[in-house]
Each structure stands twice: as structure tokens, then as C-alpha cells.
Amino acid sequence: xxxxxxxxxxxxxxxxAGEVITIKTLISHVMxxxxxxxxxxxxxxxxxxxxxxxxxxxxxxxxxxxxxAVSANPYFEFDAVVPEAGEFVFTWNDDDGSVYxxxxxxxxx
Amino acid sequence: MNISNLTKGLAIGAALAVLMPLAASADExxxxxxxxxxxxxxTAAPDHMNIDExxxxxxxxxxxxxxxxxxxxxxxxxxxxxxAATDWATVEGEAGESCQSxxxxxxSMEGVRAVMPRxxxxxxxxxxxxxxxxxxxxxxxxxxxxxWNSADMINMTALISLQSRGxxxxxxxxxxxxxxWEQGREMYYTRYxxxxxxxxxxxxxxxxxxxxxxxxxxxxxxxxxAYRLKxxxxxxxxxxxRGCIRDTRGETFxxxxxxxxxxxxxxxxxxxxxxxxxxxxxx
Amino acid sequence: MKISRRAxxxxxxxxxLAALLPLPGFAxxxxxAIAAFTGGAEMADTGLTxxxxxxxxxxxxxxxxxxxxxxxxxxxxxxGNPNPGVCTxxxxxxxxxxxxVTRMRLARTQDVVAVAxxxxxxxxxxxxxxxxxxxxxGG
Numbered sequence: 280x281x282x283x284x285x286x287x288x289x290x291x292x293x294x295x296a297g298e299v300i301t302i303k304t305l306i307s308h309v310m311x312x313x314x315x316x317x318x319x320x321x322x323x324x325x326x327x328x329x330x331x332x333x334x335x336x337x338x339x340x341x342x343x344x345x346x347x348a349v350s351a352n353p354y355f356e357f358d359a360v361v362p363e364a365g366e367f368v369f370t371w372n373d374d375d376g377s378v379y380x381x382x383x384x385x386x387x388x
Numbered sequence: 389m390n391i392s393n394l395t396k397g398l399a400i401g402a403a404l405a406v407l408m409p410l411a412a413s414a415d416e417x418x419x420x421x422x423x424x425x426x427x428x429x430x431t432a433a434p435d436h437m438n439i440d441e442x443x444x445x446x447x448x449x450x451x452x453x454x455x456x457x458x459x460x461x462x463x464x465x466x467x468x469x470x471x472a473a474t475d476w477a478t479v480e481g482e483a484g485e486s487c488q489s490x491x492x493x494x495x496s497m498e499g500v501r502a503v504m505p506r507x508x509x510x511x512x513x514x515x516x517x518x519x520x521x522x523x524x525x526x527x528x529x530x531x532x533x534x535x536w537n538s539a540d541m542i543n544m545t546a547l548i549s550l551q552s553r554g555x556x557x558x559x560x561x562x563x564x565x566x567x568x569w570e571q572g573r574e575m576y577y578t579r580y581x582x583x584x585x586x587x588x589x590x591x592x593x594x595x596x597x598x599x600x601x602x603x604x605x606x607x608x609x610x611x612x613x614a615y616r617l618k619x620x621x622x623x624x625x626x627x628x629x630r631g632c633i634r635d636t637r638g639e640t641f642x643x644x645x646x647x648x649x650x651x652x653x654x655x656x657x658x659x660x661x662x663x664x665x666x667x668x669x670x671x
Numbered sequence: 672m673k674i675s676r677r678a679x680x681x682x683x684x685x686x687x688l689a690a691l692l693p694l695p696g697f698a699x700x701x702x703x704a705i706a707a708f709t710g711g712a713e714m715a716d717t718g719l720t721x722x723x724x725x726x727x728x729x730x731x732x733x734x735x736x737x738x739x740x741x742x743x744x745x746x747x748x749x750x751g752n753p754n755p756g757v758c759t760x761x762x763x764x765x766x767x768x769x770x771x772v773t774r775m776r777l778a779r780t781q782d783v784v785a786v787a788x789x790x791x792x793x794x795x796x797x798x799x800x801x802x803x804x805x806x807x808x809g810g
Contacts, residue, residue: 283539285470289461299767307467312776314753339763341771346756348749350732350774351620352464357760358767453728601804617732671728 284308288369290383294361302333302340303356306371306379312347328379330372331355336365361385420446420665422458425554427663434660436561439592444662445605445614445670448596453617457669465546465615465667468539468622472547475540481531490528494547501545501552502664505653507564514568516649517545518624536644542622546613549666557610557664559656572654575647581638587655602671607632608659609652611668622667625652701750701784705796708746708759708786714796719745719787721797730777730803739787739795742769746788750798751781777803 289303306328313325325347332342341357359367364387371379420427429444446454456462476487476494491497504517515523521544522533534541561569576587590599591607598604613622626643629651633640641647705714722736737745737760747757760771769787777783784798 283471285467287461287467287470301767303461305461305464305467307464307471334763335765338765340765340767341763342761343771343773344759344761346754346758348752348754348757348776350776352467354462354464354772354774356772357762358770360765360767362765450724450726450728452724452734456734617729620732 284371284373284377284379286369286371286379286381288367288381288383290367290385293386293388296387297360297362299358299360300385301356301358302367303354304331304333304369304381305352305354307352308371308373310347310349310351310353314347326374328353328371328373330370332370333357333359334368334370335359335361336363340367361387363387418447418451418454420444420454420458420663422553423460427554427665428556429662431661434657437658442608442659442662443595443606444659444665445608445611446665446668448603448605449669449671453669453671457665463615463667463669464620465613465622465669468543468546468613468615468667469550472540472543475544476547481525481529483528483530485529487524490524494551497548497551499552499555501549501666502555502558503560505649505656506560507568509564514565514646514649514653516625516644516652517548518644519649521545521548537624537627539621542613542624545624546622546667549613549664552664553666554663556661557656557659559653559660561653561657565653568650568653569657571647572650572652575651576654580633581636583636583638585636587632587651606658607655608662609655610659610662611665611670613666614668614670617669617671623670625655701748701755704746704748704755705784705786708788709794712792712794714786714794716796718789718795719785719797721783721785721799723783723799723801725800726802726804727777730779730805732774733777733801733803734772735775735783736770736772737785737787737797738768738770739785739789740769741789741791742787742795743790744788745769745771746786747773747775748784748786749775749777749781750784752776752778757783777801779803 284307286306291300294300308328310328311323311326313322315323317323327345327347329345330342331345333340340359343355345353364385367383367385369381420429429447431442433439433442446457460466473494479486501517505514508515518536518541521541525531526533579586587607590604595604595606609625612625616623626648629648630640630643719737719739724734727733735747737747739745742762744759744761746759748755749757757775758773762769780802782798782800784796787795789795
């Protein structure tokens with residue numbers, strides 16, 4: 280598990296049925312690109328979060344296939360339509376096999 | 389379509405592009421508003437200075453960077469604040485205490501960052517925020533000191549800085565702080581390194597101009613710790629001083645050294661009146 | 672838009688011919704990435720908006736935004752990087768729009784290219800030049 284990986288997600292607490300909301304996500308991760316060399320000249324191996332996905336009540340909202348050119352502390356902003364009350368599930372998959380998740384419930388106003 | 393006019397227009401456009409300043413996207417009149425609070429990024433300079441107006445480093449960054457700081461979610465420096473908030477409540481050391489045990493919520497730190505560095509009577513010395521933190525840890529928590537430039541320390545300074553956000557920087561330069569302030573002022577105007585550059589050469593004589601592709605700021609510290617886009621991590625004040633002196637191709641003072649703490653006091657005093665912004669977003 | 676049968680055959684024939692041509696001495700990674708995504712299909716130059724700063728504050732963290740109404744996915748390439756792939760956004764059934772934002776690393780001044788795959792199987796492309804500077808003491 281990469282060190283100190285903390286997800287942060289911003290989702291409104293409520294929305295009207297059918298409303299489109301903007302979701303912002305951030306996760307602390309070094310996103311080692313595999314391009315850098317250490318002090319001895321050896322290449323530091325790639326170790327990044329390679330996919331991110333957001334699902335709502337079991338249906339997919341948005342996902343990203345991520346390459347090393349995405350900056351460290353990857354940030355994603357996207358829109359979701361909220362058909363009913365429920366829970367957003369956010370998943371980040373790390374090259375090293377770790378999976379980080381966060382969830383946010385939303386009510387219908 | 390009239391080809392000859394088009395060609396002429398293109399030629400004039402190309403010539404103008406060469407003459408225009410490099411980054412037209414930095415808006416020097418923009419206001420920094422975070423969560424409805426307007427921060428002071430420009431104000432009258434304190435009396436002891438040679439210039440009339442002091443300006444926060446935020447003003448010199450381009451639009452996208454400025455916007456990142458205006459949203460606490462987009463400001464990746466806030467990840468550090470989250471991490472430190474967890475540390476704050478975590479028991480550490482032989483005394484079985486956490487920061488929370490004695491200080492309560494982080495909000496009790498309101499006003500602390502705004503007056504740092506500050507002379508500590510008991511120790512008879514000028515202390516930076518980092519030294520106050522470590523003193524609590526070693527003397528009252530029975531825990532190990534944090535490395536000045538360690539992630540844990542920088543994160544904690546970010547959490548504490550946030551509690552003073554919006555308050556004016558207000559370091560004392562008189563009384564017992566005076567000799568340190570004098571020392572710091574002398575350093576600020578001393579040329580260092582192979583390139584023989586003093587802080588003042590860039591940050592007092594040339595702020596607003598470009599040094600190669602960098603838009604020079606006044607070198608204020610009100611925004612520290614700063615989330616640097618270049619390193620995608622927070623940068624401490626002493627680390628930035630070290631980087632600057634290293635860039636003059638000089639032997640640098642050590643992070644945490646008395647010289648840098650004195651310089652920190654002087655540089656902070658040049659920002660008295662600007663709002664504490666920490667953690668800020670910079671290039 | 673009416674395309675004559677002759678034009679369709681010509682388009683198809685052209686694509687088939689291109690597929691038969693020998694690969695150049697070393698393949699261009701950008702072209703490869705685009706070809707893998709589009710299967711060689713034509714790309715329209717409207718329907719996809721790509722927003723990047725004109726000059727990056729720092730090449731290590733460059734904001735990038737795409738908007739392609741009707742898209743199923745949008746791929747972003749940094750054509751001047753050692754490896755062009757940046758990321759591919761995929762919009763699911765509950766996506767509220769086909770708008771997404773992220774931050775990328777650019778090794779130097781270059782063209783950033785975005786390719787959108789639409790729900791109807793067509794493709795669109797947009798590109799923007801981003802200047803990346805290294806300089807001064809900020810480094």
C-alpha cells in the first residue's frame with residue numbers, strides 16, 4: 280500500500296431528483312511516473328493510481344484510465360445526474376494492487 | 389479574402405507577440421476570496437521598508453493557479469491539513485497526550501501563525517513555529533521531535549497556519565526580537581553566492597519583472613507553507629530560503645538554523661499587514 | 672449529410688489502403704495511440720472543446736479540461752512527452768455531462784491533443800499548444 284494515501288471527495292449533500300451535480304475528487308498520491316532517477320542513477324519504478332471510477336447505486340457515472348502523465352495528488356472533476364437518493368462510491372486502483380475507496384450519501388431535496 | 393492584408397495583419401501580429409510581456413494571463417488586480425472571506429493581498433508597506441506597497445505572492449501567479457487557492461477543495465495543500473488534523477488528535481509519546489489533550493480543537497491555534505517567528509522568554513531565543521511545535525512534543529508529550537522539513541511537521545504548520553488565515557501578519561520586531569530582526573535585515577541585503585545576489589536584488593528591486601520565465605514576487609512568507617505545483621507538495625519557509633540561496637550558487641545556511649530564523653523574522657516583518665494565506669498555492 | 676456511394680467507397684478504400692501501407696521506420700507513438708483509440712477513423716474538428724492554459728505556471732501540474740457533448744469517452748495525449756498518454760475519461764450512464772477536468776504533467780512546450788469517441792461511433796479531435804517554461808530561481 281502506498282504511504283499516506285488519503286482520498287477527498289466533494290459531493291453536495293442533497294439534490295433535486297434528476298439534477299446534475301458537479302463532483303470533485305482529490306487523493307494524495309505521489310504518482311511515481313517511472314521517469315525519475317534516484318541519486319545513484321537508477322530509474323525509480325512507476326507506481327501510480329491507474330484507474331478511478333465513480334458509481335451511484337450500482338450504476339457507473341464516470342471512470343478514468345490513468346497514465347503517469349497525470350499529476351501527483353490526482354484531481355478529477357465531473358458531473359453526475361442524481362435520479363434518486365443513494366450513495367456514491369469512489370474507487371482508486373493502485374499499481375501495487377491497493378484499492379482506495381470513499382463513499383458519499385446524497386439525499387433528494 | 390484579401391490575401392495581402394491578411395499577410396500584413398499576420399506580420400504585425402507576430403511582431404506584437406514578440407514585444408508583449410510573457411504571461412498576459414496573470415491578473416494583478418484580482419481579489420483573493422476564500423469561502424466568502426476576502427484576504428488582503430496588497431497593502432501599505434510597514435514604515436521600516438524602502439517600498440510603498442507590499443504584495444502577496446498570490447498576485448503574481450496566473451489565473452488557473454490563483455483559482456486553485458480560492459477553493460479549499462482544489463487546493464491540494466488542504467490534503468496536508470487533513471493529515472495533520474488526524475495527527476493533532478493522535479496520542480503520541482510517553483505522556484500519553486495528543487495536541488488535542490491540552491489545546492482542544494485546532495481552532496485554539498487562531499492567531500499563532502500570524503505572529504511567528506516569536507521570541508520565547510523562557511528559552512531566551514527567537515523561535516519559529518516549528519520550534520514551538522517540537523518543544524511541546526519533547527517537553528510536554530514526551531514524544532520525539534519532528535524533522536523541520538518532514539512531511540509531518542510541514543503538515544502541522546499548514547494546519548496551524550490555516551487557523552490564522554485572513555488575519556494580518558503581525559510579527560514583533562522590537563524589544564527582545566530587535567537584534568534578530570537587525571541580523572535578518574542585514575542578511576536580506578547581503579549578496580550571496582557565485583551569482584552575488586541578495587534577496588533584495590530580486591524581491592525588492594525587481595518584483596513584477598521576469599527572471600527568465602519566472603514572474604518575480606516580493607518574496608513574502610504570508611502564504612507559507614506553500615503547495616508548490618512544481619513539487620506537488622508543501623514547501624516550508626526555511627526550505628524556500630535554502631532553495632533561493634542555492635540558486636545563487638552559494639553555500640546555504642541550514643534549515644532550522646538561527647540565521648534562517650532571523651531572516652524569517654525580517655522577511656515576515658516585510659509582510660506585516662498582508663493576510664496569512666497558509667497553505668497557499670504557488671508555482 | 673449525404674455521402675454518395677462513390678465517396679463512401681473511396682473513403683473505405685482509402686482507409687483500407689492506409690492499413691496496407693508499410694509502417695514507417697519507427698512508429699510515432701502519438702499516431703499509434705490515436706489509431707488504437709479510433710481504429711483509424713476520421714476525426715471531426717468540431718464537437719470537442721479542449722481547454723488548457725496558454726502558458727503553464729509549472730509543467731508538473733497543468734490543469735486540463737474537456738467537454739464533448741454526446742461523447743462516450745475522451746482521450747488526452749501530451750504529444751511532446753516521453754509517453755503521450757495522459758488519461759482517458761469514460762462517461763457512464765449516470766454521467767451528468769461529458770465534461771471533465773484533471774491536472775497533468777507536461778515535459779515541455781507541446782501540443783496537447785484530445786480525441787472524443789461519440790455515442791454514434793464517430794470521433795472528434797481538438798488540440799491546443801501549451802507553453803511550458805523552465806526558468807528563474809523558482810526553477
